[in-house]
Amino acid sequence: MSIALEIQRVCSDAVRQHGAGRIGSVRVAIGELAAVEPELLRFAWEAVVAGGPHAGSSLEVVWCPANQRCSRCGEVKDRATGSWLRICPDCGLPLDVTGGDELDVLDVTFTPDAEAQSDDAAGASADDAAGDR
Amino acid sequence: MSRVVTVRRRALEASEERARGLRERFAQSGTLVVNIISSPGSGKTSLLEATVTRLAAGHRCAVIEGDVATERDADRIRALGVPAHQVLTGGACHLDARQIETALGAARLLPADFLFIENVGNLICPTAYDLGEDFKVAVLSVTEGDDKPFKYPAIFARAAVTVISKIDLLPHVPFDLAVVDERLRSLNPSATILRSSATTGEGIDAWCELLTARLTEKRRSCVST
Numbered sequence: 001m002s003i004a005l006e007i008q009r010v011c012s013d014a015v016r017q018h019g020a021g022r023i024g025s026v027r028v029a030i031g032e033l034a035a036v037e038p039e040l041l042r043f044a045w046e047a048v049v050a051g052g053p054h055a056g057s058s059l060e061v062v063w064c065p066a067n068q069r070c071s072r073c074g075e076v077k078d079r080a081t082g083s084w085l086r087i088c089p090d091c092g093l094p095l096d097v098t099g100g101d102e103l104d105v106l107d108v109t110f111t112p113d114a115e116a117q118s119d120d121a122a123g124a125s126a127d128d129a130a131g132d133r
Numbered sequence: 134m135s136r137v138v139t140v141r142r143r144a145l146e147a148s149e150e151r152a153r154g155l156r157e158r159f160a161q162s163g164t165l166v167v168n169i170i171s172s173p174g175s176g177k178t179s180l181l182e183a184t185v186t187r188l189a190a191g192h193r194c195a196v197i198e199g200d201v202a203t204e205r206d207a208d209r210i211r212a213l214g215v216p217a218h219q220v221l222t223g224g225a226c227h228l229d230a231r232q233i234e235t236a237l238g239a240a241r242l243l244p245a246d247f248l249f250i251e252n253v254g255n256l257i258c259p260t261a262y263d264l265g266e267d268f269k270v271a272v273l274s275v276t277e278g279d280d281k282p283f284k285y286p287a288i289f290a291r292a293a294v295t296v297i298s299k300i301d302l303l304p305h306v307p308f309d310l311a312v313v314d315e316r317l318r319s320l321n322p323s324a325t326i327l328r329s330s331a332t333t334g335e336g337i338d339a340w341c342e343l344l345t346a347r348l349t350e351k352r353r354s355c356v357s358t
Contacts, residue, residue: 002225003261007144014140024135028144035260035287086290087319094322103261105140112136 003036003103004044008054010105021110023054031064031102038063066100148262151230155265158237159248160355165348166248168264170288171272172281173254176298178206179331180272180340181249185215187341188247192348195242199228199253206251216242227258230265246348256285267351268293275299275308282316290320294327296340301330 011026026045030036038061045059068076070088076095086095143149159166169177178198185194196217198206207219218240220232228250242248250266252259260269271292273281276299282289289295295317297310310328317326325343329336 002227002229003144006147010140010142010144010146014138014142018136018138021136033287033290035257086322103144105142105144107137107139107141109135109137111134 001044001048004041004048004059007045007059007105008048011108012054014105014108015110018110019112021112023049023057024109024111025058025060026108027060027062027106029062029064029102029104029106031066031100033066033097033100034103036103062106064100064102067098068095069098070095145261148230151234152263152265155230155233155237158243159265159267160351162243162245163352163355164243164245164248165344165351166250166264166266167344168250168252168259168266168269169272170252170256170259170269170292171254171274172256172277175254175272175274175277176331177251177254177272178209180296180298180329181251182209182213183329183331183334183337184249184341184344185210185213187337188344189213189215192246192345193244194247194249195245197228197233197236197242197248197250199232199251201225201253216240216245218242222253226253226255227262228252228264229262233264247344256281256288260287260291267347271295272298273313275303275306279308279310279313279316282313282320286320289317289324292321292324294325294343295321296336297326297328299330299332300328300335301333 007026007028011023015021015023030038030041041061042059049055049057070076070091070093072093073088073090076088086097087093088095171177181196185196188194194215196210196215197220198210198217199220199222200206201222201224204219207217210217218236220228220236222228233250237243250264269292271288273295275297297313314326317324327336327340327343329340
């Protein structure tokens with residue numbers, strides 16, 4: 001729930017920088033090692049935005065698996081999702097594990113308020129890559 | 134017409150920024166900070182009681198306790214003459230960096246050689262939150278079952294130290310130490326695995342030696358940088 005609140009804060013900041021508007025959907029990257037369950041996060045998002053200006057908006061999860069690589073045997077294949085294996089099943093060497101710890105807000109889709117005045121929040125910095133969809 | 138804004142920011146950036154600030158503060162005060170995580174009832178507070186008692190000669194300890202309700206745990210630590218602050222989360226299942234900042238403001242915990250943060254009893258959510266600690270410690274009691282490391286891998290993969298607690302109860306429960314060692318190593322080959330009993334005092338010396346060695350290391354590296 002607190003992660004959903006933080007995501008809402010980051011998204012509201014980003015939308016405010018482009019005027020104001022109502023969030024339709026957000027895309028969030030979740031790594032498989034981030035200890036976040038996508039279905040629960042979607043549910044928490046619904047609860048967090050309920051009753052507010054972004055009520056009814058949706059949260060889309062982009063799932064990011066971790067890469068596990070053995071210096072001798074290469075990529076570990078047929079790995080169960082969420083597997084935390086740190087030792088190569090074939091040769092026993094420690095694996096090099098990269099990625100999978102993502103917990104990032106990727107982008108926000110919003111409908112600008114027709115009568116919104118721009119009240120730019122000072123300080124925050126989102127990449128300036130707004131475009132029509 | 135709807136618009137898309139690219140954000141690409143860490144969802145927990147505000148919390149991570151606070152954790153960085155805390156880490157700097159702890160470096161300045163030369164305090165080794167340990168974030169202790171386990172399921173409820175695995176013996177975190179008992180381990181802490183034994184630890185601060187053992188370290189009391191020659192070291193200043195302080196404790197932040199996280200619980201959903203009651204001052205019970207902080208009272209247990211204070212009874213030993215060690216400053217403790219109780220964070221009541223009111224339902225939240227983990228501590229975050231903001232609560233640590235508040236605790237440091239509310240109670241006179243620093244300067245200290247060791248600050249122990251006893252997280253809310255939970256093996257899942259506390260894993261994701263950086264509190265500015267030097268390392269995380271997982272506590273696993275033998276009564277919980279030896280399959281815990283595979284069922285809740287995140288904490289055991291992230292904890293620099295795992296303490297197997299309540300080992301005095303080993304004769305009474307089906308818990309295979311060798312199997313757990315192997316499972317923990319497969320999740321985290323570099324982790325230190327210790328065994329302890331707060332009741333008999335077994336393993337407390339080794340745990341305290343690890344803590345004082347890490348403190349010495351930290352102070353050496355803080356001075357050299």
